[in-house]
Amino acid sequence: MNYKSIFSFLLIVLLISCKQEPQQLMRIEGKQISISDSLKTNLEIESFIKPYREHVNKELDSVLAYAVDTYSKSDGELNTAIGNLFADVIFEQSNPVFKQRTGKDIDMVIVNHGGIRSIISKGNVTTRTAYVIMPFENSVVVVALKGSSINKLIDYLLEDKRAHPISKLKIVVDEDFNLKKASINNKPIDTTKTYYVATNDYLYSGGDSMTFFQPNDSLYILNYKIRSAFLDYFAKVDTINPVIDDRFIKLKK
Structure with a gap:
């Protein structure tokens, strides 16, 4: 047997003997790496992102309006100044869009x-303000609801007893949260009428247990983000000064 034959024979034997056995994962290990100021800055990465960061911060800090006070969603029991602003801005900015497309008006929000x-916060209202109060990508939708579904909406508000932002809807309850009066645009609710209710796509899909949007007569997608509505509103007003009012109140004995 020559050397070439011997080499070929040994190579075949080696390949057969090296046949891989099935592998099985036995254990996964992980290690937590804390991110803190003690980590060294990568100067090359830092120099690369610095102009982008500065540009973004400049845009976010551009002043759009002025707030005469500080407004928080915990300022009231059943309606708050910031909540009223939230709902009113959605109505004011979305209704012209809806009107142009359908010839109809939004009845409530x-x-x-x-x-x-x-x-x-009191002081300058900036682009950043719109992003921090509404960091989500929620968009405005308008749902066509019969008055009977509006009554379910009101039942939800009475049961939840929170200052969910509403606009054009007024509710009066007694100390035990029994409904005394409800109206849309200062008119009693007609159970046979169709009302056009503006909300966001998350709530329309049942978020926060708001299941009263289903079923409905129709849905209108405006392709208008709530954050964009705020940016447009802040840009057109000089000063914001929302107040707590009578849109959802509880009577005292």
Whole structure:
């Protein structure tokens, strides 16, 4: 047997003997790495992102309006100044869009108390303000609801007893939260009428247990983010000065 034959034979034997056995994962290990100021800055990365950071901060800190006071969603029991601003801005900015597309007006607005994610501080109102109070990508939708579904909406508000932002809807309850009066645009609710209710896409899908939007007569998607509505509103006004009013109140004995 020559050397080439011997080499070929050994190579075949080696390949057969090296046949891989099935592998099985036995254990996964992880290690927590804390991120803190003690970590060294990568100067190359820092120099790369610095101009982008400065540009973004400049845009976010551009002044749009002025707030005469500090507003928080905890300032009132059943309606708050910032909540009223939230709902009123959605109506004011969205109604012209809806009117242009359908020839109809939005009858009322409802969004959720938890959707207000920050205070508005006294002083300059900036682009950043809109992003911190509404960090989500929620968009405005308008739902066509019969008056009977509006009654379910009101039942939800009476049961939840929170200052969910509403606009054009007024509710009066007694000390035990029994409904005394409810109206839309200062008119009694007609159970046979169709009302056009503006909300956001999260709530329309049942978020915060707002299941009263289903079923409905129709849905209108405006492709208008709530944050954009705030940016447009802040840009057109000089001063914001929302107040707690009588849109949802509880009577005292």
